[in-house]
Amino acid sequence: MAEQKIEAAFVAATPLEEFIVAGNYQGMMAYLLTLDKARWPQHRASVLRMNKAMEKSRYTSDMSKFAWRSKVTEEQWHCLRAAIFLCGNADDVAENCWHYLYQPAELIELWKKYQPASTENLALTLISQRPLAFRIVQSLLINGLIERPTHENYLLGLMSQEMRSDLVPDVAYWIKHDPDLLQGPLLQLFDIEGTTDISFAGRDKYTHNPDNTWQQLFLNLCQQGVYRREVLLDKTLSALEKDWIQFRSGWFSRFHDALAPKVEEMSAFSERYLGLCHSRIPPTVSMALKVLGRLQEANAISNSALLAALQPLLSSAVKAQVDAALKLLDQTIKHDASLAQEAASVAVFGLLHEAVDMQKKIITRLDKWGMDAATQEQARQLLPHVATSNREALSALLITDATDGSARAVTDTRQQLPSLQALPSPISSQRALPVINTIADLIQACAHAFENHIDTDCFETVFEALLRLAPFSAEAKKQFGPVLKRARKMKPVADNWHHLDKPLARELARLLAFMFEQERLPAERQFAKGHFDVHSVICQRTDDLMDILMQGKSVAPLAAATHQRGYIDPAILIARARAQHACGLQQPIQEQVLSLLRLAPSNDPSLRQQAASLPDTPYHHALRYALGSQVSIAAKGKDSALYIAAARARHPDEDDPNLIQLYGDFGPDGAHAARYRFDIEARESEYTTFYDTYLSVTPAPRPIDTVYLSILRHPRDEKSDGKIWRGQDFSGGNESQILWSASMLPSCLEAVFAEGTQAIANNLDWWEVAWQNKTYLNLLLDPTVPMNGCAITLLAFALAGKEPGQTAIAIDALVASWLEGRLEAAALANVICGLLATPQVKASRYAKSLGKAARAHAMAPHLVFQLLCTIVTQNPTAPPKDMAMLLELLNELRLELRQSLPEHTLAALQIMQIGGKGKTALKALLTG
Secondary structure (H helix, E strand, C coil): CCECCCCCCCCCCCHHHHHHHHCCHHHHHHHHHCCCHHHHHHHHHHHHHHHHHHHHHHCCCCCCCCCCCCCCCHHHHHHHHHHHHHHCCHHHHHHHCHHHHCCHHHHHHHHHHHCCHHHCCHHHHHHHHCHHHHHHHHHHHHCCCCCCCCCHHHHHHHHCCCCCCCCCCCHHHHHHHCHHHCCCHHHHHHHCCCCCCCCHHHHHHCCCCHHHCHHHHHHHHHHCCCCCHHHHHHHHHHHHHCCCCHHHHHHHHHHHHHHCCCHHHHHCCHHHHHHHCCCCCHHHHHHHHHHHHHHHHCCCCCHHHHHHHHHHHHHCCCHHHHHHHHHHHHHHHHHCHHHHHHHHHHHHHHHHCCCHHHHHHHHHHHHHHCCCHHHHHHHHHHHHHCCHHHHHHHHCCCCCCCCCCCCCCCCCCCCCCCCCCCCCCCCCHHHECCCCCCHHHHHHHHHHHHHCCCCHHHHHHHHHHHHHHCCCCHHHHHHCHHHHHHHHHHCCECCECCCCCCHHHHHHHHHHHHHHHCCECCCCCCHHHCCCCHHHHHHHHHHHHHHHHCCCCCCCCCCCCCEHHHCECHHHHHHHHHHHHHCCCCCCHHHHHHHHHCECCCCCHHHHHHHHCCCCCHHHHHHHHHCCCCCCCCCCCCCHHHHHHHHHHHCCCCCCHHHHHHHCCCCECCCECCEEEEEEEEEECCCCEEEEEEEEEECCCCCCCCCCHHHHCCCCEEEECCEEEECCCCCCCCHHHHHHHHCCCCCCCHHHHHHHHHHHHCCCCCCCCCHHHHHHHHHCCCCCCCCCCHHHHHHHHHCCCCCHHHHHHHHHHHHHHHHCCCCCHHHHHHHHHHHHCCCCCCHHHHHHHHHHHHCCCCCHHHHHHHHHHHHCCCCCCCCCCCHHHHHHHHHHHHHHHCCCCCHHHHHHHHCCCCCCHHHHHHHHHHHC
């Protein structure tokens, strides 16, 4: 099949094209002026054809295959930009003349002189396509060429401008040359939320000088008398009432505080502050509560209106908000004692809060304020949700004894608790991948794969079927038409940088282009350029599949998975090896290595007998070794990659003594199983202290031939400033690549979990969005994945994470793996203890996640109780910060399960030195 086609070299066909090729701007303009201006648009198609050829050359270093054979000069670009503006339309200019974003003067000069057809609606076209076109549009406005646009992108563009800059026009420059900005667009910025890239919050967050922020600009304009304070206050409250996401709403809360309005100014907006108590954004509610407190002190707000506004806050999960609301209730009753029972009817909803001390505060107030019949009935209904340690106190306040049947059901401690069990078979019939046998099913599977780029199992079935069912008839090729249309948009080409986050889909497109259009496109990633990551492996495999297709054999790829998560059934692999040898197929070495790595572990003697009957070839010898047979292995030679892969299948997470004796140290997951270590180090910055988790591997990674796939998964460590750190991640931070990496050696995911541990550990506080990290945790939910080694370390870090969705997966994995008999609670508890001895994790995070885990299943309280009995023993004479929350949770579970604390836990608690709330919880544990 043909290599990538070489485009015919561009040859100028018109005088205009000749001037552009020559970069002769004066000549081009003189030529156009000899023509009637109405004829300029006739050159549009010609100019756009040149633009396409010139743009392609921008993104490649090898220009020999593209129409524009050399690098485009600045003179040529100058001519082309002007030609597009003069001969094209508004869309052409907006899409192709991005250079005018930085040098609008060039555009303005041409506009004033010639006013071509492209100027019609050009400002609206520019700004609607990209907010960053603001500089062009505003320059046109200042020069009197257009009216001010009303499109929201105009405001976003204004918001994106630099506050202070010596390089480009800044906000002060625009205000100076367009004073009408002050009373129009600048105030309108309060009415738009912004985007991921452009918002008040985003702009100010990454501005290091506080004097150069939007907040300070508005404060300065207020001090200068440009804006009245009540106007800015009104605009700020209007923005907060829209309940934009917390990051963006937070800017307006902070601006409100910086504006520092007086009581008399805020009292005019009292109803709006009451309404903000219903906001779903915590900082907005916190700000409103502070204001209401000041208004209440000044008797500037109705007590009845305040009580009505506070009721939803008592059900808030934010402890500080509940506490602030209770203090406001205290002040309300202090002002008017007749409202005590009404305040109790509001406070009773706080019993739903999970914090034990908060429930206790509310019960104390209910006792003090008194409850009417309706409030008592409400308290009675909430009694089962109250912590065990608080139920007796609440029950005493009720008229009738409602404790019988109201307490939470206690799990029968005599019930058999989960214990470690043998893992289910990864190649059971329930986990088998479907086999595609019809063209219709294959087309449907291809379409699904393109739209679900992280479904690695689907891609395996598609690749297997494509090679097994090939070659396809002319009629079948017609049926593939819609799929090929989609593939053309996905395939990697020089001028297509889209879908880089979908490597499997792009590789499927590349394979389809080869099979149906005889076009062999170059790989997106190549080993030759040093890209030693899973993307390179995926691309290399596509090239290998193309080489197999060129042999004209209708066979399944040797390494095609037969079961979920990349496993290959040994019986099927033996059958494939026999059939492919019989037909004379030459399998690429990477495909042979990958097939051995994916082999499901087996001790079946019958399988070894079947493999023994295979012809004597290096691959068949390695396959026998992978299945546990004794074979003669050459001490050195090109076949070592096959035996290294076979050793990993034979001993997934153990050393192979035979290969160690023959080969020595080949690197991690060679003859030696990789072993991992995590070190935590502090890093000081101007504003805070960061804690970095470093991953180190033994044996040490080393340069290795790319065919050694199991070793390749461990990028070499690099040294910098005396520290050793991992230069890159093998999976590359992409969800589909992480899953495919896990499918390379499915019987041992230690390398994948080690990589995931480092990624999650270094982003516990969610410094930056990393949604792909959930992929590592989702692997823990698979019932065939053992919970040991790095899997436990990954889980321990994830349970201390900040991002709720990520932590929720960790909680699910914790409970599910324990119930399935994959996780030993003591092993996890020991790892958590080790982490609590470092500043990397917070005990409060563990208290929160383990508290949720205890409510996830009827048996889960036993699991969390076991964990806590070990965790709270961490350094009792100097316990971690926030240990009090763990002690409170342990006490709750002890009462709920009616279990005594183990001796080692009691011994640690008796010498524990802790103050504050921890001291109270400790006393309850020791005297209970």
